[in-house]
Amino acid sequence: xxxxxxxxxxxxxxxxxxxxxxxxxxxxxxxxxxxxxxxxxxxxxxxxxxxxxxxxxxxxxxxxxxxxxxxxxxxxxxxxxxxxxxxxxxxxxxxxxxxxxxxxxxxxxxxxxxxxxxxxxxxxxxxxxxxxxxxxxxxxxxxxxxxxxxxxxxxxxxxxxxxxxxxxxxxxxxxxxxxxxxxxxxxxxxxxxxxxxxxxxxxxxxxxxxxxxxxxxxxxxxxxxxxxxxxxxxxxxxxxxxxxxxxxxxxxxxxxxxxxxxxxxxxxxxxxxxxxx
Numbered sequence: 001x002x003x004x005x006x007x008x009x010x011x012x013x014x015x016x017x018x019x020x021x022x023x024x025x026x027x028x029x030x031x032x033x034x035x036x037x038x039x040x041x042x043x044x045x046x047x048x049x050x051x052x053x054x055x056x057x058x059x060x061x062x063x064x065x066x067x068x069x070x071x072x073x074x075x076x077x078x079x080x081x082x083x084x085x086x087x088x089x090x091x092x093x094x095x096x097x098x099x100x101x102x103x104x105x106x107x108x109x110x111x112x113x114x115x116x117x118x119x120x121x122x123x124x125x126x127x128x129x130x131x132x133x134x135x136x137x138x139x140x141x142x143x144x145x146x147x148x149x150x151x152x153x154x155x156x157x158x159x160x161x162x163x164x165x166x167x168x169x170x171x172x173x174x175x176x177x178x179x180x181x182x183x184x185x186x187x188x189x190x191x192x193x194x195x196x197x198x199x200x201x202x203x204x205x206x207x208x209x210x211x212x213x214x215x216x217x218x219x220x221x222x223x224x225x226x227x228x229x230x231x232x233x234x235x236x237x238x239x240x241x242x243x244x245x246x247x248x249x250x251x252x253x254x255x256x257x258x259x260x261x262x263x264x265x266x267x268x269x270x271x272x273x274x275x276x277x
Contacts, residue, residue, distance in 0.1 A: 004242030006031035007057060009089035011079060013066050013123055016043040019142060020092040021050070022229035026237040031079040032088070035079045037064035058083065066119035067094055069126075076126040086130040088240045091120035092142040095194065095219040096156035104156065116160035121167060128180075137180035138240045141168055145188040145255050152264055161186075165251065172249040181248035182238050189217055189256030189265070190227040220265050222257035 010027045014020035015036025024034045028051050036051070038044045041063055048061040060082065064075045080086050083202070096112035097104070104112075120141055131137030146154045147161035163185070171182045189195060191214070199213035218225050232254050238244055239252065253259050 003030050003237060003239060005240065008032045008087040009032050009083045009085050010090065010240065011086065012036050012090040012092065014038055016040060016047040018092050019187065019229055019232055022233035023049050023090055023236045023242040024051055025054060026233035027240065030237055033057040033083055035060040037062045037075055039063065039065050066123060068113055069122045072122045073126045080130050085134060086127060087136060088095055088138045089123060089127045090140045090142065091123050093119050095144065096160060098153050099151055099155060111241045112156040112160050117163050120164055123166040131180050132178060139182045140236060140239055141184045143184050143186050145186050145253060145259055147184060147186050148251055148253065149259055168248060181244065183248060184251045185236055185239065186251055186253045189221060190229055190232055192229055192248045195226060217265065220258055220263035222261055225254055227231065227254065
């Protein structure tokens, strides 16, 4: 299937690892020019090298802290100046801390907003003038299953992701027939850094190993396994494509069916020392 992504220019925040890098890989294989941004220079350089090995188009990498609005604007303007266009924007950032509602003070909630909510809004506002100028665009917000349903002790994620959902829905109404679609992708348990770290912590507590704990994490998932970042990236590539031109304002769960049966993970403790989805 030709997704119509050849020479499209895609911005991917948090593109040095995890879901961001998986999406960048998928788009690069489809022929898009990919521009990734991240904070860690070593991880960023490694991701750039990996993408260049498979890319059919250009690969651009920039060190950007997406919590800094000025850096985000410079990144967007720099990519447009170099490529002459902008077509696809993928917002993506780390998750907030784990814990029940009373585990955090007001400062904790503000910090979560600075981590999850405001960077996505900032990137969107910086990119929209360029998408509007072309009369075509794809906005993809990478969120979490918590955007649709409560998950035990993922309070901050739920609060912030729900705010992003309402922002995206308002954009759908404002953008109308502009040619720009807006969709949210909501992953759950995928084999990425947060799941690996959580599994390693549980393995240390239980005297087991990481693979055993990853399998245990999938007990609430009807498909019986934790998903792969590549599977999520394939979904993202479709939503970024020409083929998805009549799909906007949606939330696409990528959770192995856990949401459909209302299943809850049983391993999330009340500790706020880790981040998750």
